[in-house]
Amino acid sequence: MRRGFIERTLSSLLATSQYAATAEQMALAGGVLQRVDPRVKVAGIFGLVFAVAASRELRVIGSVFILAVMLALFSRIRMGRLATWVWTPVLFFTGTIALPAVFLTPGRPIAALGPLLVTLQGLRSAAFLLSRAETAATLSALLVLTTPWPWVLKALRTFRCPMVLVAILGMTYRYIFVILQTAFEMLESRKSRTVGVFAPAERRRLAASAVGVLLSKSLQLSGDVHLAMQSRGFRGEVHVMQDFRAELSDWYWLAGFLGVAAAAIWYGK
Amino acid sequence: MHIPDGYLSPATCAALYAGSAPFWYTALRRLKRAMNTRMVPLLSVFAAFSFIIMMFNLPLPGGTTGHAVGVGIAAIVLGPWASILAISIALVIQAIFFGDGGITAIGANCFNMAIVGSLTAYVIYRAISGRSPIESPRRVVAAALAGYLAINLSALFAAIEFGIQPLLYHDASGAPLYAPYPLHIAIPAMMIGHLTVAGLAEMVVSAGVVAYLQRAEPSLLRNTAPGTVAGELGALPAVSGWSTTRPLWIALAILMVLTPLGILAAGSAWGEWSPDDFTNQASRSQMAAASDSHLPPAQAPAGLQRLASFWTAPMPRYAPPFLKSEIFGYMLSAVSGTGLIILVFLLAGWISNRRPG
Numbered sequence: 312m313r314r315g316f317i318e319r320t321l322s323s324l325l326a327t328s329q330y331a332a333t334a335e336q337m338a339l340a341g342g343v344l345q346r347v348d349p350r351v352k353v354a355g356i357f358g359l360v361f362a363v364a365a366s367r368e369l370r371v372i373g374s375v376f377i378l379a380v381m382l383a384l385f386s387r388i389r390m391g392r393l394a395t396w397v398w399t400p401v402l403f404f405t406g407t408i409a410l411p412a413v414f415l416t417p418g419r420p421i422a423a424l425g426p427l428l429v430t431l432q433g434l435r436s437a438a439f440l441l442s443r444a445e446t447a448a449t450l451s452a453l454l455v456l457t458t459p460w461p462w463v464l465k466a467l468r469t470f471r472c473p474m475v476l477v478a479i480l481g482m483t484y485r486y487i488f489v490i491l492q493t494a495f496e497m498l499e500s501r502k503s504r505t506v507g508v509f510a511p512a513e514r515r516r517l518a519a520s521a522v523g524v525l526l527s528k529s530l531q532l533s534g535d536v537h538l539a540m541q542s543r544g545f546r547g548e549v550h551v552m553q554d555f556r557a558e559l560s561d562w563y564w565l566a567g568f569l570g571v572a573a574a575a576i577w578y579g580k
Numbered sequence: 581m582h583i584p585d586g587y588l589s590p591a592t593c594a595a596l597y598a599g600s601a602p603f604w605y606t607a608l609r610r611l612k613r614a615m616n617t618r619m620v621p622l623l624s625v626f627a628a629f630s631f632i633i634m635m636f637n638l639p640l641p642g643g644t645t646g647h648a649v650g651v652g653i654a655a656i657v658l659g660p661w662a663s664i665l666a667i668s669i670a671l672v673i674q675a676i677f678f679g680d681g682g683i684t685a686i687g688a689n690c691f692n693m694a695i696v697g698s699l700t701a702y703v704i705y706r707a708i709s710g711r712s713p714i715e716s717p718r719r720v721v722a723a724a725l726a727g728y729l730a731i732n733l734s735a736l737f738a739a740i741e742f743g744i745q746p747l748l749y750h751d752a753s754g755a756p757l758y759a760p761y762p763l764h765i766a767i768p769a770m771m772i773g774h775l776t777v778a779g780l781a782e783m784v785v786s787a788g789v790v791a792y793l794q795r796a797e798p799s800l801l802r803n804t805a806p807g808t809v810a811g812e813l814g815a816l817p818a819v820s821g822w823s824t825t826r827p828l829w830i831a832l833a834i835l836m837v838l839t840p841l842g843i844l845a846a847g848s849a850w851g852e853w854s855p856d857d858f859t860n861q862a863s864r865s866q867m868a869a870a871s872d873s874h875l876p877p878a879q880a881p882a883g884l885q886r887l888a889s890f891w892t893a894p895m896p897r898y899a900p901p902f903l904k905s906e907i908f909g910y911m912l913s914a915v916s917g918t919g920l921i922i923l924v925f926l927l928a929g930w931i932s933n934r935r936p937g
Binding site for chain 1: 673
């Protein structure tokens with residue numbers, strides 16, 4: 312039976328909270344990357360993502376991908392999870408976009424599929440797009456799956472990200488789950504009271520009302536949070552506790568990350 | 581529309597980060613001044629709300645479903661500046677934590693969806709709703725068009741960013757290094773999906789929520805309705821005032837000064853040829869080089885020949901006839917063009933403010 316919008320939205324909301332819960336669990340597992348200072352990981356992984364974006368050699372991008380997979384293995388991230396959360400969605404999305412380029416990009420024909428000509432330039436172009444997207448997505452996943460989100464945010468302070476933005480990012484992440492829970496309960500209660508099938512216009516009205524109620528509840532929540540913050544002495548200034556301590560091994564990791572990124576940029580010129 | 585890593589070159593990403601920065605800075609300053617301690621909780625909760633809205637599967641006319649960005653409703657309820665920040669924060673969390681959109685493309689995604697989307701939605705909503713009463717059906721129509729046009733303009737910007745990649749970045753064999761499709765493929769491919777599905781999703785959610793708020797909580801619509809009492813959120817900043825928009829003006833001035841940089845680029849812009857270029861040997865070589873070694877026809881196409889003389893621009897090729905320096909010609913053209921656009925908007929604003937409700 313075809314699922315309605317309530318069921319689909321419920322399953323999106325559920326998948327998001329499951330992903331976040333599992334990511335938080337994995338971030339606390341005792342793997343190799345989990346032990347590295349979050350500031351080093353943020354700088355190193357962002358550096359590698361930039362190197363992948365800048366590289367003009369498929370071999371270099373492929374090497375960074377292999378490195379990312381090895382880091383994932385040593386960090387106790389299961390390949391099955393990476394395949395489900397990262398590789399398959401990226402393959403599906405970017406693959407759909409890259410596939411026509413194999414035939415549409417003008418260049419030297421190297422094969423024919425019926426009336427369609429596969430060009431060398433098209434093949435290379437599709438390979439660039441797919442390999443970059445997969446590698447960058449794997450690296451981003453490595454950061455999040457090995458570092459609790461509050462630590463990522465704290466690390467951003469080291470890179471001069473304004474304090475107020477760090478605070479907003481942290482609070483937003485927390486309230487995503489509060490509002491997600493509210494939306495989930497609203498839709499589930501609606502579903503449990505629904506008999507039969509709604510007309511299309513009625514479904515749209517229902518969806519708009521659900522969003523409207525959620526908006527109204529969110530703004531009410533922001534007012535409550537504001538009052539709670541004020542009652543605890545908030546006067547508009549944000550302070551974040553900074554208690555990271557880099558050890559010698561963290562400096563080795565930083566040198567390693569930046570060395571690989573610099574080499575990738577150099578050899579990928 | 582969330583652009584992943586690898587679709588845009590680092591230079592394009594850097595340019596879009598730089599383009600977004602003055603808007604973020606201005607928005608932050610305006611909100612801090614207007615809201616003080618309320619800014620942090622309001623933006624946090626609204627960004628979280630925007631994040632959740634992007635996961636809603638909305639039923640659309642025709643039996644399909646689609647996702648909205650929520651930029652229309654954010655701009656209508658919060659105003660453009662708070663909307664820019666709330667949507668940007670939601671996009672940053674989506675990119676870093678949930679892997680939806682690339683880290684290098686955060687600037688591009690924020691520019692397209694949060695900045696272009698919020699400003700378009702706000703301007704369209706205000707222009708169409710005018711001074712109509714809060715409960716007027718005109719506001720529902722205004723919200724529908726604001727959402728629809730905002731998301732489509734955002735998509736157009738994304739398509740242009742994709743479309744310029746193969747023109748600018750390819751390897752020695754001619755293979756595009758980033759998004760592979762030129763403008764004539766990227767724009768229709770992107771716009772068909774947004775004109776028919778994503779735009780409708782944004783339209784449904786914007787119009788539907790405004791209609792719902794008119795019945796249930798009209799106070800939430802008062803912040804962006806001139807001539808009414810400020811709503812529950814208090815007076816949120818609108819788009820005006822020299823001191824707070826100063827960074828935008830400075831950024832605009834820098835861009836105008838930098839316009840002659842285009843002169844450094846070798847060759848002619850693809851597809852912007854004049855009939856004379858088809859007979860000029862040097863121009864023909866440049867056209868062939870830019871068209872994957874395909875030689876242009878010996879004569880300009882008849883249609884181009886006929887229509888080329890239909891309109892003669894006052895400043896052809898960005899070079900006013902009385903100026904000898906090409907660099908000053910570019911700058912003068914940038915200043916005149918920007919001035920004309922500002923004039924048109926000032927005139928539209930003046931007409932809109934004079935119009936009775």
